[in-house]
Amino acid sequence: MDFLITNLISNDLKIIYLCIDEDDYAYSTKTRNMLSHSWKTSVHICALVKIPGVWDPFVKSYVEMLEFHGDQDGARKVLTNYAYDEKFPSNPNAHVYLYNFLKREKAPRAKLLSVLKILHELVPSHKLMLEFHKLLRKSEKEEHHKLGLVVLFRILDFAGCTKNITAWKYLAKYLRQILMENHLAWVQEEWNSRKNWWPIFHFSYFWAKSDWKEDRELACEKAFVAGILLGKGCRYFRYILKQDDQVLRKKIKQIKKSVKKYSVVSPGV
Template sequence: MDDLERELEPLANSDDDDDHSDDNSTNGEKKGKLHLVKPMVEKTQYESEFHQTTRTCLERIREAMLHHKWQEAAEYMACYTQMIEDPVKGKDQQYKELIWRLSTEILHHHPNSTMEDYNNIYERIKHLGVRHYLMISLEHSFHLLLHGQIEDAKRHLSAAESWRYGRESEKQQQKTKLIQAYRSLLDYIIWCDKKFTHSSNSYYESDDNIVMHNYFRQASVTLKDILKNPGIWDPFILSYVEMLEFYEKHEEALTLLNDYAYDNNFPPNPNAHVYLYQYLKRHGASERKLMKVLKILVQLVPSHELMLEYSSLLLQSEKRSDTQKALGVVLDMLDFACWRSNLDVWKRLQAVIQKLQQQDEWDNIVGEKMAARKDWWPALHFTSSHASKDSEENQELLEVKASLAKVLCPDRTLKYTSEQEANREQT
């Protein structure tokens, strides 16, 4: 409801956002935003009876929605639609969007709403104005998809994909590409349904193979074009890669994932490197290739769960420098509170320390890594309260951490000790 009120706030008394902000800036006193008190549409000095009626109607709708009186809100909404006949030039688009947002919000919460009601409302508001046609069509298809009506959702997106109005602007082209992308995603969903409907033995002997391949072809043609545009396309990438893998087009899939991860035209995206790593791992890539991908991921998200695998790969390496890198990777993970009580990470750190101790001056290596941490790591990991909590929840974690405490912080007097060490100190 708060999001809805923020959407409606610019309708108060201005034709556009810029005029509204200028008025506020000239006011010597800043006005507080009290959404529950401030009218959605304020009364003006010269207000026609038409505007007075519709303004009152809108206030009644808001009050009904705030108190979850959805039937009452729907009845008022049926009257408020006359606002699209407002003779004041420049207001029509605002009112059309308002009707769209309010109508779908009411239907979403109304206990007796049906799919027919949704379809009627969407079709009606879709043709109120051209500015929001594509986004309304996309929202309509989402609603159909949530109710399992995949074919209907695709039909609406296909119609929106071919929709044109006047001179095609850049914004309209971007929205059309988004429509195309989601239509392709629906082709993928239908392709998945066809794939799981038939067993692997009987599938290739049936004509459904041709039908399924047609959906793949339709989706791949559009996705290949869409993914040339810089952006975050995670669900579309995953869908396309799955289809390519099914048809054993491995080189094409790998090229796609490499471009998505390393093309500088795309914004930095940790998921792109995760998808590439997972694909390489599924297909038995060498450890060198796997580490190359994770080397970039660790720079983007040092706390990522795959860093545990990265440290394992580094630890298996025979290079002395890789063991030192593994130490840095695990310590970076433990800098984040989400890994503070994770036994696997602490055991990995223990394994790294044990391997490091086989090198000369290993304590200097550990000291260099801990130099920037010595002032705050004890408070993060090695207090008496941590020891008490770990003792109650995970005794093995307590023992592992206690064995590392003096190694990591040799110059500090720590209150984190295991029961064994406490007994030895007493004796």
Template sequence: MDDLERELIPLEELDDDDNDDDNDSSDDNSTKEGKKSKLPLVNPVCVETPKETGFHQSVRICLEQIREALLHHRWQEAAEYMACYPQMLEDTTRGKQQQYKEITWRIATEILHHHPNSKMEDYNNIYERMKHSGVKHYLMICLEHSFHLLLHGQIHDAKRELSVAESWRHGKESAAQYQRTKLIHAYRSLLDYIIWCDKKHTHSNTDYSDSGNNQDMNNYFRQASVNLKEILKNPGIWDPFILSYVEMLEFYEDHEEALKVLNDYAYDHTFPPNPNAHVYLYQYLKRHDTSERKLMKVLKILHTLVPSHEMMLEYSSLLLQSEKKSDIQKALGVVLDMLDYACWRTNLDVWKRLKDIVKKLQLQEDWKEVVSGKMAARKDWWPALHFTRFHVREDSQDNPQLMEVKASLTSILCPDQMLKYSAGEVINGEWT
């Protein structure tokens, strides 16, 4: 829709709108005088000009009608106008053809997605026509076409579409074309993984060993692993691809390679910070009975990245099981960090964990100093986040058990403050 706006809104109309606003708001003229809008204005592409030909006028009006039909979800009407619009592809205006092609591609697929009578054949026709109308969008149209085929269960057709795109070349390869080709390789390998999963499911549900099926599985594994392994050479967020590759490696018991892939994905500093990478590594290590110390090391880094992550409840549990005094103190910090975020404010499990940590911490002689140190930076705003009359009223109605746990911690966490959160102040939701 942004492309349509860029097509249809002339700069002059924007200026006129600004003037109208000024006239309608005469009371604010004194404050608006001399001020210019800071909003960026786009350059119009297809607007009426004094030298506009009949061809351009008809196409522009057609695009306006398509836009109006789309905005009001009149899909049949939009489809009828769209049948005429592709004549714009015949326009030889320099620098405009590629933009017209992309607009045609985007509008046509949007109409087909919503039209009640659209068929798979219609999609295939528009994708094929747009792929061969120019080279700039060829790879991305192939990728989108494969997604559509995949959504309709045509996995092998989707793979065939990407295989054709893999071998496509045009002129000297640009940086953008190189990146798109890598993306095509990755998604083609992901489809190999999906087919491999189907083969594995069939194999696991049969009572006899089929050597032919095993060979097919191995072939798809090899095809998928080639490009999935290459992904780690390109910094980025590749979660579904990494998970697919690790699952296959795990199935063939290549644990050394699977662990290397996950470690590289989590700790390679050329990649953007990705909390999921550390979650995947932790889950893999846990599945293979890794020591608690190694598990805590992974979760420690995750805590640095996302203190509010749900895995922090598990991290605090591991720390609480430790016999080291410092680990108990770390557990206190981890749970308090979680409760710094409103999303955990009414979570009973987190508050129970905090109570368990405090009980174990109280076995240490310096527990008051430890709690005071952790709460020092929080004392000015924590009571407003957790311990007000509003909170006690809400908790007493929604979760009395939570209110009881929180009330038992108020004097420990904030011993020097007169808090309004008290279980004794509310009975059956009423103030005493």
């Protein structure tokens, strides 16, 4: 039933687009009839999505129709209610839909951050969290800069994200930046809750060999993070530094130099 109704709305919109194209953007009788039919369908969908529940396909199609008719305010209201109405069950997709809509509208950064902050609490490993990190990094608030670090660590807590090279690149770059800005306490706060399991989860000798074989760029990013968090004695860090690669030789030297300068571990370790 869900599939039939959402397909009906989508097909209606496609036909409308075709009619408009064929008549040089002039509304033909066929187009007007189709618009009327689509709008009647939307009335039923409107009533449905007001009932507490998970109505993802209906909400997406209804919002698409509202946007097609130029009713941005109506679309925003539907998505806002779907995301924030306490009578509805918690639903990460509701916040994704609202965020994407606000992004299309070029909404202020503060609004985008507020939506992604809730999504972060619901699904810390969601693919939009990398975008959340970038927005936090651009903020002028120090609390947002700190949260930006939390977001990256939480992404990499999940097994499905261990090979996410973008997340590792962001973490490597951000660790260097915040340590240069003397925010050692931020790093220690995040690392203290992970120091007993991240070394095996991410930085074992096995993973060093595996990562170097599969993706050397990923291995280099992880080696830098490993060196920063565990010091030059980390087996992952030592293994990568011993590898000989003409393309990455300069990068590996830079990693060694940066770890020596910024590692949170005392030099003797």
